[in-house]
Amino acid sequence: MEQDVPGHVEFVHRSWPADPEQLVLIRRALAGWLAPLALTEEETADVVLAVDEAAANAVRHAYGPDESGAVELTLWTEADTLYIEVVDHGSWRPPAERPTEGGRGISLMHTMSEAVLIRFDDRGSRVLLRHRIPAHPGRAEA
Numbered sequence: 001m002e003q004d005v006p007g008h009v010e011f012v013h014r015s016w017p018a019d020p021e022q023l024v025l026i027r028r029a030l031a032g033w034l035a036p037l038a039l040t041e042e043e044t045a046d047v048v049l050a051v052d053e054a055a056a057n058a059v060r061h062a063y064g065p066d067e068s069g070a071v072e073l074t075l076w077t078e079a080d081t082l083y084i085e086v087v088d089h090g091s092w093r094p095p096a097e098r099p100t101e102g103g104r105g106i107s108l109m110h111t112m113s114e115a116v117l118i119r120f121d122d123r124g125s126r127v128l129l130r131h132r133i134p135a136h137p138g139r140a141e142a
Contacts, residue, residue: 010076010077011074011075011076012033012073012074012075012076013072013073013074013075014029014072014073015070015071015072015073016070016071016072016073017068017069017070017071018058018059018062018063018068018069018070018071018088018090019059020056020059020060022059022071023052023055023056023059026051026052026055026071026073027048027051027052029073030047030048030051030073030075030084031044031048033075034047034048034082037077037082037133039133043131043134046112046113046131047082047084047112047113047129047131049108049112050084050108050109050112050113050116050129050131051073051084051086051129053105053106053108053109053112054086054105054109054127054129055071055073055086056105057105057106057125057127058071058086058087058088058090058125058127059071061090062088062089062090062091062124062125063088063090063091064090064091067090069088069089069090070088070089071086071087071088072085072086072087072088073085073086073087074087077133080132080133080134081130081131081132081133082130082131082132082133083128083129083130083131084128084129084131085126085127085128085129086126086127086129087124087125087126087127088124088125089123089124090124090125091124106118109127109129113129113130113131114130114131114132115128115129115130116128116129116130117130
């Protein structure tokens, strides 16, 4: 990860066990990765919430009760855009039409992100989130 230029992060990748207790660690690591981008508190909160929903879906739905697995996050920037990919290697389970609990994660991701792309196959699921990195007064341009 390159951090010598304010407002610039090229690429970060990390993997965590697919365990609900890891979600707080994922959010904390993500907030640290976002710090060099000098986003507003609201922008940071939107990104963290969208990623948390994607990671929580992977933790709760990708693996069966007796399966262990991983949740991978990859973050990169290109020009004025932030991309975050959340990957699991489990099985896709489509959202219930009338969920008994939760069930708003994907719509929340769409609300918090500029774009959301979800792909799944026999290798697992990939959620790609795209966010603009708006220019703020005083932010150094990369």
